[in-house]
Amino acid sequence: MDSHLLFFPQEEPRTRQSKMAPLDDTTPDNRFDSFNVFKTSYKQVDYHDIEVGILVPKDVKPGKCPVMVKFHGGGLVAGDCLYADWIGAFFVPWIHRTNAIVVLPNYRLIPEHNGADILEDLSDFWKWFNAGAVDEFLKSQTAIKDSGISLDYGKTLVTGDSAGGYMALMSALTQPKDSIKAVFAQYPMTNYLRIEKVDEFFGQPSPPESLIAKHLAAVKPGAIVTSGVQPERMGLSYALAAYGHYLTYFGSDEKMWPIGLVEEKEWLPPTWIVHGDADGAVSVEDSKKFVEKYKKLDEGVEVRLEVRSGQDHGFDIAMKEDEEAWLKEGLAWVNGKWLRS
Numbered sequence: 001m002d003s004h005l006l007f008f009p010q011e012e013p014r015t016r017q018s019k020m021a022p023l024d025d026t027t028p029d030n031r032f033d034s035f036n037v038f039k040t041s042y043k044q045v046d047y048h049d050i051e052v053g054i055l056v057p058k059d060v061k062p063g064k065c066p067v068m069v070k071f072h073g074g075g076l077v078a079g080d081c082l083y084a085d086w087i088g089a090f091f092v093p094w095i096h097r098t099n100a101i102v103v104l105p106n107y108r109l110i111p112e113h114n115g116a117d118i119l120e121d122l123s124d125f126w127k128w129f130n131a132g133a134v135d136e137f138l139k140s141q142t143a144i145k146d147s148g149i150s151l152d153y154g155k156t157l158v159t160g161d162s163a164g165g166y167m168a169l170m171s172a173l174t175q176p177k178d179s180i181k182a183v184f185a186q187y188p189m190t191n192y193l194r195i196e197k198v199d200e201f202f203g204q205p206s207p208p209e210s211l212i213a214k215h216l217a218a219v220k221p222g223a224i225v226t227s228g229v230q231p232e233r234m235g236l237s238y239a240l241a242a243y244g245h246y247l248t249y250f251g252s253d254e255k256m257w258p259i260g261l262v263e264e265k266e267w268l269p270p271t272w273i274v275h276g277d278a279d280g281a282v283s284v285e286d287s288k289k290f291v292e293k294y295k296k297l298d299e300g301v302e303v304r305l306e307v308r309s310g311q312d313h314g315f316d317i318a319m320k321e322d323e324e325a326w327l328k329e330g331l332a333w334v335n336g337k338w339l340r341s
Helices: 091-098 114-131 133-139 163-174 212-219 231-242 246-252 258-264 286-293 323-336
Strands: 035-045 048-057 062-069 099-106 149-160 182-185 271-276 303-308
Touching: 035 133, 048 091, 048 133, 062 091, 062 133, 062 163, 062 182, 062 212, 091 323, 099 114, 114 133, 114 163, 114 271, 133 149, 149 163, 149 323, 163 182, 163 258, 163 271, 212 231, 212 286, 231 246, 258 286, 271 286, 303 323
Parallel strands: 062 099, 062 149, 149 182, 182 271, 271 303
Antiparallel strands: 035 048, 048 099
C-alpha cells in the first residue's frame, strides 16, 4: 500500500492561467474558476461560526435549480468545505450540466469534538437548509441577486467522499423520506476509521501514537475546530486509526454509524456507492456489508455498489467522466433519480 494514498492523492499542480480552463480539465488551482463562490455560516457554537460554502455556476440558468449538498472528507478529523484538492475534477462539468447549486457544509472535527457533536451539526445544517436559508443568503449577494434563481428543494442530491460519504449516508438515514432524492457516496466511512500501521506516511516516518496526546495538550480549552487540512491533522487521523483510538474520541454507539443505523430503517433514497478494492484507508468490505443490509430493507429501495479493481482511496479525484465509461453511466443513473420530477 502506498502511504501517500492513505487518504487522498494530490493532483499535480499546474500554473494558473488567466484564461479559464475547460470544464472537463480543471485542477485544484482553477477548480472554482467557473463558479461564483460564497461562504456563510449555518450555526454558531460558543460564538464560533460553522461555515458553509456555496457554489453557483457563472452560467447558471434562471429558474429553480437542483441542489447538490456535498460534504468533505478527511476522516472526520480534517478537511474544509472549500478545499478544492478533494473535490473530483468530474464534478465541475457535472454541476454545470445539471445547472445545480452546490452547498458544502463544515462540521466539528474529532478529537476536539465527538460523534454526537458531528451529528448535532448535521441535524442543525439540515434545519437551516430546509428553512430556506440558502435562498435568503443568495438574494443578498450582488453578483447573483437579480439572476432569477432559487433552489428546487424537491431535487436534492447528497454526496460526499470518505468522511463526507459518512455524512451523506447519515443524512439519508436521518432526514425525512423523500426529502433527499439520491445519494452518491465515494468510498464512504460506513463504520469507524481503522487502518494498518505503515512505516511511512506522506513520504515521512509514520506519526507516533504520542502525537494524539501532544496535539490535545496544545488545544486551547473550549476551542471549536471545524476546519483543518494541514499535514498535522492528517497525521492525527492516521494516529487515531492506526493505534486503535478512534472510538475513544468519536464515541462507541454503533447507531452513530451507517452500518449500525441502517438496521433500524425501512426506506432509503436511491444510492450509488463507489469504492476501490485496494482502499487502504476505508475498507471496501465495510461498503459491501452496508449494501447487504441496505438491500434487506423494504422492496423498492435502490442501491448500487461499484467496486473498482486495484484502486486506492481517492482514486477518482482527477478522473474525467468522458474517459471512464463506468463513471459516465453511474452519474447518468444518479441524475435519473435526482432530477426526476
